[in-house]
Amino acid sequence: xxxxxxxxxKRLAIFLVISFLPFVILIPLLWNVYGEPLYAGENExxxxxxxxxxxxxxxxxxxxxxxxxxxxxxxxxKSYLGAYFKGxxxxxxxxxxxxxxxxxxxxxxxxxxxxxxxxxxxxxxNINPQTIGEFILQLSSSVIIFFPAxxxxxxxxxxxxxxxxKLMPKTAAIVVGGIIWGLWHAPLTVAGHNFGTDxxxxxxxxxxxxxxxxxxxxxxxxxxxxxxxxxxxAAFFHMIHNNLNPTILILVFASxxxxxxxxxxxLPEKLLTTSGGTIVTAVISFILFLRMDKPQKxx
Amino acid sequence: MGGLIYRNFYTNISSFRLSVxxxxxxxxxxxxxxxxxxxxxxxxxxxxxxxxxxxxxxxFMLSGLTSTMVFQTDENKTASAFxxxxxxxxKGHIQSKYWYLLIILLxxxxxxxxxxxxxxxxxGGKFSALLxxxxxxxxxxxxxxxxxxxxxxxxxxxxxKIKGIIVSVILLLxxxxxxxxxxxxLLYSDDPAKALINWLKNGDIIFALSLxxxxxxxxxxxxxxxxxxxxxxxxxNYEQ
Numbered sequence: 419x420x421x422x423x424x425x426x427x428k429r430l431a432i433f434l435v436i437s438f439l440p441f442v443i444l445i446p447l448l449w450n451v452y453g454e455p456l457y458a459g460e461n462e463x464x465x466x467x468x469x470x471x472x473x474x475x476x477x478x479x480x481x482x483x484x485x486x487x488x489x490x491x492x493x494x495x496k497s498y499l500g501a502y503f504k505g506x507x508x509x510x511x512x513x514x515x516x517x518x519x520x521x522x523x524x525x526x527x528x529x530x531x532x533x534x535x536x537x538x539x540x541x542x543x544n545i546n547p548q549t550i551g552e553f554i555l556q557l558s559s560s561v562i563i564f565f566p567a568x569x570x571x572x573x574x575x576x577x578x579x580x581x582x583x584k585l586m587p588k589t590a591a592i593v594v595g596g597i598i599w600g601l602w603h604a605p606l607t608v609a610g611h612n613f614g615t616d617x618x619x620x621x622x623x624x625x626x627x628x629x630x631x632x633x634x635x636x637x638x639x640x641x642x643x644x645x646x647x648x649x650x651x652a653a654f655f656h657m658i659h660n661n662l663n664p665t666i667l668i669l670v671f672a673s674x675x676x677x678x679x680x681x682x683x684x685l686p687e688k689l690l691t692t693s694g695g696t697i698v699t700a701v702i703s704f705i706l707f708l709r710m711d712k713p714q715k716x717x
Numbered sequence: 718m719g720g721l722i723y724r725n726f727y728t729n730i731s732s733f734r735l736s737v738x739x740x741x742x743x744x745x746x747x748x749x750x751x752x753x754x755x756x757x758x759x760x761x762x763x764x765x766x767x768x769x770x771x772x773x774x775x776x777f778m779l780s781g782l783t784s785t786m787v788f789q790t791d792e793n794k795t796a797s798a799f800x801x802x803x804x805x806x807x808k809g810h811i812q813s814k815y816w817y818l819l820i821i822l823l824x825x826x827x828x829x830x831x832x833x834x835x836x837x838x839x840x841g842g843k844f845s846a847l848l849x850x851x852x853x854x855x856x857x858x859x860x861x862x863x864x865x866x867x868x869x870x871x872x873x874x875x876x877x878k879i880k881g882i883i884v885s886v887i888l889l890l891x892x893x894x895x896x897x898x899x900x901x902x903l904l905y906s907d908d909p910a911k912a913l914i915n916w917l918k919n920g921d922i923i924f925a926l927s928l929x930x931x932x933x934x935x936x937x938x939x940x941x942x943x944x945x946x947x948x949x950x951x952x953x954n955y956e957q
Contacts, residue, residue, distance in 0.1 A: 466842030473834050500719065551924035558930030559851050565827055 423585065429490050430581045436482035437573060438602060441475060445605035458610025475606075476566035479573020486577070498576040498649040506646045513642050513651035514561060517658040520695030524664030525671065527691040533679055542671040549670050553662070560657040567656035568649065574599050575643040575652045579636075588708055592640060596633025603628050617685050627689065634693070634700035635659070641703045644710065664692040718805060721813030722820070728790050732783040733821060740776040740825050744832030747772045751836040751844075758840040763910040769836075769846035770853075773829050777857045780825040784861055787814050789873040797948075807948040811869065815941045818861055826854050851930060859933040862940035870947040 448456050448467065456468045487494060503510065529541045539545075560567075578598065582591040604625045607613065613624040635656075642651040668680060680688070726733060747769060754761050791797065791810075800810035829850050837845050863883060868876030894900075906912035916922060 463841050466838050466840075469842065470834055470838040547921055547924040548919075551927035554927035554931070555848065555851065555923070558855070558927070559847060562851060562854055562930060562934075563826065563830055563847065565830060 425490070426581050426584055429486055429492060430578065430585075432489065433479075433482050433486040433573070433577055433581075434598065436485055437479045440478050441602070441605040444471065444475075445609050449609060455615055456609040456611075457606065458615045472606075473566050477569030479577075479602075480569040483573050483577045498572070498580075498643060498647060501648050501650055502646060506648075509642045509645045510651050513655040514557075514658065516638065516699055517655050518557065518662065520659070520699060521662050521664050521667050523695035523698075524692040525667055527694045528664065528668070528680060531691060532683055532687060533676055536676070541673065541676045543673050544671050552670060553667075556661050557658060560661045561654050564650070564653045564657045567660065568653040571639070571643070571649050571652040571656055574636075575639050576649040579640050579643065592636050592704065592707070593633055595640070596636035597629045599636060600625070600629030600632035603632070613685070623685075631693065631696070634696050637700040637707060638703040641707045641710070644707070718809060718813060718816070721803075721805060721809055722816050725787055725813055725817035729783060729787050729817075732786050733824075736776075736780040736783055736821060737824060737828070739779050740828045743772045743776050744828055748832055748835050748839065751839045755839050755841070758843040762844055763908060763914055765840075765844050766846065766849065766914055767910050769833075770849050773846065773849060773853055776825050776829055777822070777853045780821050781857050781860060783821055784818055784865065785868070785873050785877060787817055788865075788868045788876070792872055801949075808945045811945045811948050812941060815865070815937070815944070818865075819858075819937070822854060822857060822861075826850060852926065855930040855933040858937050859929070862933065862936035865940055866943045866947055869944040870950060 445456060448464075448471070452459060452461055452464050452467075454461065454464065456464060456471065459465075483497075486492070487497075525542065526538075529536070529538055533541045574595065579591065579595050582595050585591075586594065603611070604621075607624040607628050608621040612628065613620075615621070617623060639652040639655060642655065643649060668677060672680070683691075750768060751758075751765070754765075758765065791800065797807075797810075801807045803809060805812075830847075833846050833850060860880070864876055864880040867879040871879070902916055903909055903912050917926070
């Protein structure tokens, strides 16, 4: 093994330990203090803590990048912090448009496959200037106040992925990167994040689904990051995906009856419909990424 | 481009520092205030909105003042001739100033966002000023978009005067509306702050407000394009 490869593995290992450690310690600690899981508890104070843990937790990978780079004397020259638009504006636009389209596709798929016998207007009657205004505000907020997602993306796409691409083939890097990213969420998933705690196979099913979801998202995020040589489009995509996913849009646009029927859907049904757009995006992105020239060995 | 942005930071480091320090003090004040009223946050949410707006407005206003300085420092024939002679030319010179101002605003936004998140925790999730931050940021960006082309074309001092005229016109419109418009929702209310926030949450107002952030981003981009075009004409009028 060459010295350079050994150094890359060492840096990656340090980065991952620093990224994983805070959640592994904090989440069980909070569970112990409050007596209930962080994201599935009844306590109002806990809900506020969950939000703050989410915001600051997303910034952990960025802190890990900083610490690792400083500790291992790695230069910041190629750190994906620049913004380059020339010939890349399509990818920048896609990072905002694609997650919105994914969410709308999710809503349409739920209506088409599981709310049969109801017109689109009856299923989602709350489409009016107020809710559209709220939707646009949330979208703008996701793009402008992108700091939490920047924290994650600078770590995963801006540091981990270039290192993995250096160590293994593209396909393996996408899969391994996605799984690592999914496993990083494991303490949160165990504490009820995204899926709650009341589902078959808890918590392993949730962790597995999260890993799968992360592998799928990793395709598009790595593609835009490598194409634009910048971390910001991935951060925009990530933030919009978190703030405007179909589950949130349903609460804004759907009728009480529709929400009731969606709640009665099984977990696989919910996942297939809400992730339909993500799967299509992942496949297209993966093909484009494989066709792309091998990324520069910049990390 | 990185070098030009760095140069702007280097020549305006004191105003950048001042902006960060004042933002940090304002945010710390808000966090402290949140701490003092944490047990009664639900009843005081309207007052919280007003105080958050004032403190955060001050942060963004101060970071906005740096725009004058960043243009004033290069407002002479030697600096403009040097900028035009660089590989990026006048275009890079102006674009770097737009990037600098955007970074300043984003830094302020980051500080205020952290403050808002901490306040959210202290107040038990009962109050968040995220919407206020978004609108303040967008408003400030729009102001930059309007004032910078004038600064580039006519110089920083004349630019300030033109900005003053624009702000006066806006204020005049607001006063006119307050004098002749339908403000019964405000006049017959026991709590004007509460009435104002309820009015803002009205469907049509929310929709109009929601257009401000995307419009301000577009305006900022357009303003940059216009300023690049105006730079040469403006540079000819600079004093030696």
